[in-house]
Amino acid sequence: MTVEANPLAETPRSALSQAEERWRLTLDHSPLGMALVSPAGAFLRVNPALCEIVGHSAEILIGLTFQDITHPEDLEMDLALVDECLLGQRTSYRLLKRYLHADGRQVWVEISVALVRDEDDVPLHFVVHVEDVGEQMVAQAQVQALVSELAARTAELQRSNGELEHFAAVASHDLRSPLSVISGYLELLAADHGDTLDARGRGYLDRAQDAAGRMMGLLDALLGYARLDGDVLRRSPVDIDLLLDEVLADLSADACQLAAHVVRRIAPGGLHADPELVRQLLQNLVANAVKYRAPERALEILVELEPSGGDWCLSVVDNGRGIAPDLIERAFDMFTRDEADPTPGAGIGLATCRRIVARHGGRIWAEPVVGGGTAVRCLLPGRRVLA
Amino acid sequence: MRVLVVDDDPDLSLLMEIFLTRRGHEVLLASDGRDGLDVLGREGVDLVVLDWMMPTLDGIAMTRAIRADPRVRHLPLLMVTARHDHGEAVAAGVDEVLGKPFTGTVLVATVEDLGGRSLPTGASA
Incomplete structure (x- = not known):
């Protein structure tokens, strides 16, 4: 009342x-x-x-x-x-x-x-x-707390990403210098004293040199992977043909000889992505196709770019040894490799590919090819026209 | 050729010295950029091989100092580095960049190619 x-x-x-x-x-x-x-x-x-x-x-x-x-x-x-x-x-x-x-x-x-x-x-x-407005204020405070927490976690994530990148750069640099010394003296040992070593001694030397070479590749791959998150995505029209030429030249001293095994089916215009990252993507996929070729048949690699809805599908299809069925799901995880396959590898290449595709907002997967081989397909978002 | 090798890693310096002296080149050693500039001030050399990351004066700063000094600015400079951003070194004034690790063969070939370019008469070897 x-x-x-x-x-x-x-x-x-x-x-x-x-x-x-x-x-x-x-x-x-x-x-x-x-x-x-x-x-x-x-x-x-x-x-x-x-x-x-x-x-x-x-x-x-x-x-x-x-x-x-x-x-x-x-x-x-x-x-x-x-x-x-x-x-x-x-x-x-x-x-x-x-x-x-x-x-x-x-x-x-x-x-x-x-x-x-x-x-x-x-x-x-x-x-x-x-x-x-007590309930509103409580809700608002909760939202505010969540926003703050999200901001804190994002900052933490950025910091740890930054640390990871820094660590990878430092590790790569600081490990590279002693590795130079190791591989340099191994080279001297082989050149100056190779003749005086018996077969077993030369075998030891070869193994040590191989391992130094692998370590170098591993350092490069780790650094490349860690760098992916740090760099800003620089999208521009991508010329797959040109990138493929560069990749083939990098992969082989005889690029023409390698190119003869590569079939291109590139739909014109349209792919809008970070060319440097797409080059790394192609480099990893083509390198894998070469590395895991089937010894019993001539290497064939199909590089294909085709429109898919509003998006683009970039595929690298080979007739190689194929990915073991139990690994095909996990093939893109870091450090996943087929232990039964003696080919040296660190298990970083496909993880790098997945990261590159994810950074473009796309997805990547592998399919077995009938008759042997693997098709790795990357669905990359097309250029969105903003109204 | 008379080559100044500037690197703070004595193992790597010695290695480069061995590779180069085996090919008949004379090698002077310096342990950082400042030490390297001191050597350049009192010794005549034909080419400088220098590391990037060094204490007191790094390879980039040493490169700039050399390029600013009329007495030595003409010297061919070869940077050996574990870093990837070679463009910065080239912008500072080095002629070639060799990524670590490198093989002795490549080091010698690069040094002789670079020295040969600046010494067309092939005055020394």
Whole structure:
């Protein structure tokens, strides 16, 4: 029930107009807290919803001012806005603030306040609507906490990525120098004393030189993999033919001889990607096709680029030994390699490919080829036209 | 040729010295860029092989110092490095970059090619 302070309750109840009765009913049943407040801040009239919000009975609230129940930290702002209304600088305001509940806890509310003046422009009272936004604030705080946590985790991830890249660069550099020394002295040993070694001794030397060479390849691959995340993706039109020429030249001293085994089926125009990364992708895939060729038949490699919906499918298909069926799912995981296959490899190449494709927002998979061989297909998103 | 080899790794310096002296070149050694510039100040050399990452004065700074000095700016410079960003070295003024690790054969071939380019008369070997 609405309780009124004396100044507004002078009229005998029997004489209340219907309008006044409707106003009282509205106050009593409004889900929003409502109050009339004197220019000095005293509650003149309050409704049950406001009593519920602040935990005071109407009788007690009528004896208080809004200053009494406003959180001290929020009071200054509220009073400043009240003054602006009284000085005629504004007629109303909204404010997010805290009340102090009767039980001592703070209650977040959003208040809408309008000043009512009489015919002579003298301030009569404020009409105040009060909405309990505690749940909203809790939800907002939770969202804020989640956003902060996400930001912290992203920063942590970026930091650890940066560290990984830095580690890979340092490791690659610092390991490369002693490796230079090892392979250099092995080279000297072979050149100067190779003749004096027996077959077994030369065998040891060959193994040591092979291992040094493999270690070099491993360092390069690790560094290349770690770098993938750091660099910015630089998309531009990609000329697969040109990249393929470069890759073949890199892979073989006799690029023409290797090129004779490569069939190209390149659909014109359209692939929009980071050319350096696509070059690495092609390099890894073609190198694998060469490395895992089937000794019993002539090497054939098909490099194909074709449109697929709005996207592009880049495939490297070979007639080699193929990927063991139990490995085909895991072939793109780091350090996965076929232990039964004596061909040296670190298991980084296809992991690098997957990372490159993923960075372009695409996917990569391998399929067995009938008659032997592997088709590695990369679906790379086409250029999106933004409206 | 008289070659100055500047590298802070004594094992690698010795290795390069062996590779080059076996081919009849004379080798002077310096352990960092500052030491290398000192040697250049008092000895005449035909070519400089220098590492990139070195204490006190690195290979890039040494390259810039050489290119700014009229007495030695003409010297052919070969950088040997484990770093990948060779473009920066070339921009600083080196003539060739050799990635680590390199074979002795490649080192000698590169040095002789570079020295031959700047000494068309083939005055020394």
